Amino acid sequence: MTVYLGNFSLAGAVLVSVLAIVAAAAALILRSERAVQLARWSIFGTPLFFCITSGALVYAFINNDFGLVYVASYSEKALPLGYKIAAFWAGQEGSLLLWALILAILSALAVMGFRNWRGKDYSITLGMLALANAFFSILLMFAANPFQLTPGGAPLDGRGLNPMLQDPGMIAHPPLLFIGYAGFTIPFAIMVGVLVAGRTDNHWLSLIRRWLIFSWLFLTAGIMLGAWWAYVELGWGGYWAWDPVENASLLPWLTATALMHSIMAQQHRGMFKRWNLALIAATFLLCIFGTYITRSGVIQSVHAFPPSLIGQFFFVFLLIITLSSVALFIWKFSALRPEHELDSLVSREGAFLAGNILLVLMTLTVLIGTVFPLLSGWGTFEPVTVKPEFYNKVVAPMGVLLALFMALGPVLPLGRIKSKQIARQLAIPGILALLITAAYGGGSAYGWLAQRDFSNLTNELSWALVQRNFWALVCVFVATLGTLAVIVEFSRTVSARKLNTNDNWLLTALRLVDRDHRRYGGQLTHLGMMLLIIGVAASSLFVTKKQLRLELGQSDTIEQYVIEYESIAEISRENFVAVEATVAVWNRNGKGYHLHPQKRRYNGWADSINTEVAYLSNWHEDIYVSLAGWEDSGQIAVFEVYVNPGMAWIWIGSIVMVLGSAFCILPRLLTIFARQSNSAQTVLAAKYPLHRGRQNEQSVAARGKEVEPVAS
Amino acid sequence: MAGSRVKFLIGGLAIASALTFLVVAGVRDGWVYSYDVDEVVEVASFQGKRLRLHGDVGTENFVVNRAGLSAQFELCGETKQLEIDYSGVIPDLFKPENAVVVEGYIDDDGIFRADTLLTKCASKYEAKDGESVHGTPTLMDELGTKSNFGTNATDVAEGDSK
Numbered sequence: 123m124t125v126y127l128g129n130f131s132l133a134g135a136v137l138v139s140v141l142a143i144v145a146a147a148a149a150l151i152l153r154s155e156r157a158v159q160l161a162r163w164s165i166f167g168t169p170l171f172f173c174i175t176s177g178a179l180v181y182a183f184i185n186n187d188f189g190l191v192y193v194a195s196y197s198e199k200a201l202p203l204g205y206k207i208a209a210f211w212a213g214q215e216g217s218l219l220l221w222a223l224i225l226a227i228l229s230a231l232a233v234m235g236f237r238n239w240r241g242k243d244y245s246i247t248l249g250m251l252a253l254a255n256a257f258f259s260i261l262l263m264f265a266a267n268p269f270q271l272t273p274g275g276a277p278l279d280g281r282g283l284n285p286m287l288q289d290p291g292m293i294a295h296p297p298l299l300f301i302g303y304a305g306f307t308i309p310f311a312i313m314v315g316v317l318v319a320g321r322t323d324n325h326w327l328s329l330i331r332r333w334l335i336f337s338w339l340f341l342t343a344g345i346m347l348g349a350w351w352a353y354v355e356l357g358w359g360g361y362w363a364w365d366p367v368e369n370a371s372l373l374p375w376l377t378a379t380a381l382m383h384s385i386m387a388q389q390h391r392g393m394f395k396r397w398n399l400a401l402i403a404a405t406f407l408l409c410i411f412g413t414y415i416t417r418s419g420v421i422q423s424v425h426a427f428p429p430s431l432i433g434q435f436f437f438v439f440l441l442i443i444t445l446s447s448v449a450l451f452i453w454k455f456s457a458l459r460p461e462h463e464l465d466s467l468v469s470r471e472g473a474f475l476a477g478n479i480l481l482v483l484m485t486l487t488v489l490i491g492t493v494f495p496l497l498s499g500w501g502t503f504e505p506v507t508v509k510p511e512f513y514n515k516v517v518a519p520m521g522v523l524l525a526l527f528m529a530l531g532p533v534l535p536l537g538r539i540k541s542k543q544i545a546r547q548l549a550i551p552g553i554l555a556l557l558i559t560a561a562y563g564g565g566s567a568y569g570w571l572a573q574r575d576f577s578n579l580t581n582e583l584s585w586a587l588v589q590r591n592f593w594a595l596v597c598v599f600v601a602t603l604g605t606l607a608v609i610v611e612f613s614r615t616v617s618a619r620k621l622n623t624n625d626n627w628l629l630t631a632l633r634l635v636d637r638d639h640r641r642y643g644g645q646l647t648h649l650g651m652m653l654l655i656i657g658v659a660a661s662s663l664f665v666t667k668k669q670l671r672l673e674l675g676q677s678d679t680i681e682q683y684v685i686e687y688e689s690i691a692e693i694s695r696e697n698f699v700a701v702e703a704t705v706a707v708w709n710r711n712g713k714g715y716h717l718h719p720q721k722r723r724y725n726g727w728a729d730s731i732n733t734e735v736a737y738l739s740n741w742h743e744d745i746y747v748s749l750a751g752w753e754d755s756g757q758i759a760v761f762e763v764y765v766n767p768g769m770a771w772i773w774i775g776s777i778v779m780v781l782g783s784a785f786c787i788l789p790r791l792l793t794i795f796a797r798q799s800n801s802a803q804t805v806l807a808a809k810y811p812l813h814r815g816r817q818n819e820q821s822v823a824a825r826g827k828e829v830e831p832v833a834s
Numbered sequence: 835m836a837g838s839r840v841k842f843l844i845g846g847l848a849i850a851s852a853l854t855f856l857v858v859a860g861v862r863d864g865w866v867y868s869y870d871v872d873e874v875v876e877v878a879s880f881q882g883k884r885l886r887l888h889g890d891v892g893t894e895n896f897v898v899n900r901a902g903l904s905a906q907f908e909l910c911g912e913t914k915q916l917e918i919d920y921s922g923v924i925p926d927l928f929k930p931e932n933a934v935v936v937e938g939y940i941d942d943d944g945i946f947r948a949d950t951l952l953t954k955c956a957s958k959y960e961a962k963d964g965e966s967v968h969g970t971p972t973l974m975d976e977l978g979t980k981s982n983f984g985t986n987a988t989d990v991a992e993g994d995s996k
Contacts, residue, residue, distance in 0.1 A: 357926075483853060495868065504867050507886050512864025516856045669903065669923075721926075731926045750923050751900025760901045762923055 124178045124187060128269035131174035135226070136263050138167040139256035146249030150242060158240070161248045165233050168255045169226035176223050179216065179268055183209055189276040192216060192268045198282035198726055200697050208293040209283045214417065214432065215268035217296055222258035224297070225304035229255060232308045232333065243326075247315030254307045257439050265431040282726035285698070291351035295344055299371060302341025303409040306374060308333045310406035313399065314446075317454050327389045330402070332787050334385070338378050339783040345371050346776035357733045357748045359667060359764035361772070364510040369492045370412025373485055377405040380481035383474045383531075392461025393471060396451070397478065399458060403447035404485075410440050415492070468544060473531030480524045487516050514662070522596055525655050528648055529604030532641075533611045551606035559599040566591070590663045597659035601652040608645045636790055643786030650778030653771045660768025669750070670761045681765045682710040683745055690756035698724040700734070703749050703759055707738060719749040719761065743767040866937060871911035874940070886937045887916070887946065893930040900924045909936060909946070916940075920948040927953035 142164035149157035179192070183206045188194040196209040196216070211217040229251040236244065262268070286292070309330035316326045348371070353361035362368060381401040384394040414436035464471055491508040498506045533547045612631075620630045635642040668680045670687075677686035686706040693702050700722040708714045717736035724732065737746040746764040753759075871889035874880045892908030892915055899905065903922055907930075908915045918936055928934065928951065938948035 479849070483849075487857075505869065506865050507868035509864045509866060512860040515860035515863055519856055520853075671901075730929075733926050748923075750903060753901040758901060760903060 124182045124185075125190065125269045125271065128175050128178040128182075129263075129267070131171045131178065132259065132263045132267070132269075135168055135171035135175065135222075135259040136256065138164050138171060139252050139259050142168070142252030143249055143256055146245050146252055149245040150249070158245060158248070161245070161252065162233055165248060165251055165255070166230045168252075168259070169223065169230050172219070172223040172226045172259075175262075176210070176219060179210055179219065180207055183207060186280070187276070188278075188280050189272055190268070191270045191272045194272050194277055194280045196280070196283055198280040200725060201280075201283055202697075204293070205283050205288055208287075211296045212283055212287050213268075215262070215266040217300070218258070218266045218432070219262055219268055220297060221300045221304060222255070222262055224300050225258060225307060226255050228301070228304050228308060229311075232311075236329070239329075241319065243315040243319035243321055245315075246318050247311045250311035250314050251307070254311070257435075261432065261435045265435050279726075282697075282724065285722065285724040285727055285730070285732040286355055288724075289351060289355050291347050291354065295347045295351055297344075298340050298347060299344030302337045302339075302344055303374070303413075305333055305337025305340065306378065306405050306409055308337075309402050313402045314450065317399065317450060320457075322457050324388055324392055327385055327398075331382075331385060331389070334378060334382055335783050335786050338375070338382060339780055339787075341371065341375050341378065342776065342783065343780045345375060346773070346780075350773060353769075354735065354737070357735045359665065359746055359748075359762070359766065364488075364491070364508075364513045366492050367412075367416045369488050370408075370416050373412060373488055373492075374405045374408040376481050376485040376488070377401050377408060380478045380485075381405060384478050387471045387474050391471065393464065394474075394478075395458035395460060396455060399451055399454065401478075403443075403451070407440065407443055407447065408485075408489075410436060410443065414440050468534065468541070470531060470534045473527045473534055477524055477527045477531065480520050480527070484517050484520050484524075487520075488513065491516075518662075521655070522593070522600060525597075525600045525604060525651070528651060529600055529607055532645055532648060533607045547611065548607065551603055551610050554606050555599055555603035558602045559595055562598050563591075563595050566594075594659060594663050597655055601656045601659075604652045605649055608649060612642075612645070639788055639790065640786045643782050643784070643788075646782030646785060647779045648782075650775045650780075650782055652775070653778060654775030657768040657771030657773075657775055661766045661772065664767045666765040668763050670763055671758065672761065673758050674756070677706075680745075680763050683765065684708040685747070685761070685763060687759055687761070688716075690752060690759060693720075698722045698732075701749070701752070701756075703752070703756070703761070705736070705747055705761065707745055707747075717745075717747050719747045721749055739770055741770055744769040871909050871916050872914045873911075875911075875914040875916050876944075881940045881942070884937070884939050886935055888933070888935055889916075890933050891928065891930050896930050898924055898928065905951070909934070916946050917944070918946045918948055920951050922949055922951060925951060925953045 142161050145157050145161035145164055148154060149161055181187075182190050182193050183197050184203070186193070186197065186199055188197075192213060192215055193209075196212040197206050201209065209216075211220045233248065233251065236247075312326060312330050312333075345368075348368070349361040352363070353359075378401075381398060384401065385398055387393045388395055388398050414433060417432050417436065464475065491512055494506060494508050498504070530548070533551075534544065612634075616627065616631045616634055619634055620627065623630060625633070666681050670678045670680070670685060672678060672685070672687035674687060674689070677684055679685070684707070686708075688704045688706050690701065690703045693700050700720040702718050702720045705717045705719065706714050707717055715738055717738060719736040720734040722732045722734055723730070733748055735746055735748045737744050744764075744766040746766055748762045750760040750762050866884055866886050868886040868888070869880075871887050874885065874887065887909060889909040889911050892910045895906065895908055895917075897906045903924070905918075905920045905924055905928065907918055907920075909918050920936065920938075933954045935950075935952040935954065936946065936948040937950035937952075938946055940946050
């Protein structure tokens with residue numbers, strides 16, 4: 123039953139999306155409003171069919187329908203209900219169905235949002251969205267069908283969900299990532315529609331910006347959740363290994379980050395048009411490319427998927443989009459002449475440009491590193507593997523420099539400015555940041571001199587120390603400068619505004635923030651990034667790792683923690699058995715905690731062991747304990763212990779980044795307030811948010827010397 | 835405009851040279867030659883050179899000691915195999931017949947001394963081809979037949995030939 127339902131609804135999705143392509147083509151050629159409506163309604167129809175398909179698969183999982191290979195491979199009777207539903211996207215076919223479902227829903231939402239848009243560009247955009255939907259429905263129908271029957275009939279029980287995936291982080295990670303990937307289809311479709319139809323204005327950018335921020339938000343959340351999962355589940359003490367699959371999700375993130383900034387320069391000043399075209403196409407392409415390299419088996423990854431027909435489907439799709447994007451770029455090259463030259467490198471556009479160049483260089487580095495094993499195998503070269511050290515050495519310094527531009531960018535105005543103005547903007551944050559950095563440097567040098575002995579300090583070791591501390595100082599300076607620049611600029615604007623109103627500080631600040639979500643959401647995102655940088659720098663520069671071999675009751679130290687091995691026992695739970703050690707950890711204040719690292723074996727996975735780390739996290743560092751092995755019934759146990767400074771800031775920074783970008787696309791919250799107390803212009807701006815940017819530009823000009831850069 | 839072009843040129847050169855410096859440093863630390871086992875066995879030129887090898891863990895002479903942080907095993911390619919002496923934490927998915935990557939160098943005695951052992955987990959997302967879906971494994975069966983991490987695991991080989 124579910125098999126029929128699933129297959130019929132998949133066929134329905136194929137038909138409807140192909141119908142949408144045909145209708146869009148007809149609308150373009152015949153200029154018929156009926157054809158436009160047909161294309162529109164077909165795009166609304168596609169998610170309905172995918173919902174039925176997905177519903178059928180979920181139903182099969184809930185009912186333990188092991189007659190389906192997919193259900194039998196990823197579920198079992200004893201699996202908790204939540205994991206049974208999440209097993210939907212545990213494998214290749216289901217995860218592609220999830221992607222298709224999300225893409226169809228987002229396409230329908232986007233089309234719903236284009237209420238009053240008509241014309242050639244609209245028809246082409248509809249056609250592009252339909253094309254993407256058609257690709258996924260055909261892929262699912264013919265190459266990744268999740269409704270294949272188990273040969274030889276249904277087994278009594280399924281294989282079960284891979285233990286490593288039985289984690290809340292892993293349930294939410296793929297859907298978030300796919301919302302991001304699928305979301306980037308929409309800006310691409312709009313851009314193709316607008317450019318092919320021959321429009322050269324910049325108004326359409328306001329249509330894609332919301333989608334860009336939306337997709338970026340989910341991609342960021344997805345990537346960071348993946349990192350968090352790797353940290354708590356994989357047990358090697360880190361969160362990012364530069365594995366091809368991780369890189370595949372980072373690549374579109376980097377180009378989308380560049381795009382979100384350079385698009386502002388196009389919106390407000392008509393610059394970077396060609397560059398934006400390239401970035402929109404690249405972001406979409408990289409989402410597909412990442413999927414291609416990881417699922418086709420062309421690149422060796424720890425996340426190996428078996429080679430399959432899916433790779434060929436993606437390859438053809440990728441090839442078509444790449445070639446058409448290049449063709450579009452060449453065709454429209456002269457039409458996309460910039461309306462302004464770059465006035466000065468020291469301006470907001472200058473910072474955008476510098477940041478963009480760095481982001482694109484980072485993208486290229488990661489891209490080359492990821493595909494290099496493939497390239498080096500072809501020629502007469504010796505085959506090379508690129509290790510994480512390569513990326514850490516090359517990408518990390520670029521990231522630090524990028525953070526510097528990030529710190530400066532938001533406080534610089536658009537267009538030409540005087541150096542005096544910059545000096546005034548940056549004097550206070552700059553001096554404060556220097557003082558804080560000096561204090562940090564002095565403090566850590568004092569601490570270091572006070573407790574280390576220099577007897578075993580080799581040249582190599584001291585050089586490493588110098589390097590580490592140099593980068594630490596740079597990161598502290600950049601992050602504090604970035605944070606302070608935003609805070610100082612904000613408090614200045616609030617106090618300037620407060621002079622004109624009779625409101626109190628809080629209300630003035632709230633109104634100011636609510637008046638310009640994009641600007642302040644963007645700054646909040648930057649603050650999140652600064653926190654993240656501090657966390658990443660601290661944890662990668664100053665991690666301590668130690669293997670402790672302890673007898674029962676014995677203790678040892680790592681950094682300023684005392685670790686005591688208290689006991690070990692075999693425990694049994696519903697779907698796994700585990701050997702669990704109990705370890706007492708005393709921190710520097712003498713406060714004790716118990717940690718319970720385990721080695722588990724899940725039912726149905728007799729030949730695989732799963733290490734469960736135990737960790738203790740506070741605002742400045744994590745202590746992370748993994749049980750490596752034991753001897754003589756646990757008389758002796760071996761632990762791998764990490765002290766990871768700054769870890770919490772990585773997660774806090776990520777949350778702030780996600781909140782900041784969510785704030786960017788939230789509608790205004792205090793509109794009613796604003797209407798009561800503010801001028802008619804604010805009301806207009808609230809009514810016509812698309813033109814808000816330009817009005818702000820005018821109002822800045824009108825206010826003359828009040829330093830408040832344009833809405834971001 | 836000429837002035838700004840010069841500025842751009844200088845800026846571009848600065849970026850390019852900084853990038854070159856970074857890439858050179860990155861390549862020195864982060865690139866390693868990578869081969870299948872068959873390609874390096876009994877080839878003198880590979881001796882002493884840092885390498886990454888791909889292969890499957892052999893079922894014979896498989897000795898793993900989790901508490902002692904070491905493992906000795908054969909890394910098997912299509913036709914040839916190489917003796918590996920690894921020291922470090924044993925990854926969860928390390929077991930005979932699984933695909934692994936080791937990094938280290940071939941010693942004078944022809945043994946590969948590895949300090950890095952990475953497991954690949956195709957089963958993470960997909961059951962291997964031909965691997966049938968399990969029947970009804972109970973906890974009892976499982977613990978009864980295997981004691982891979984029985985509490986008496988000692989320095990002696992677990993010698994677990996599957």
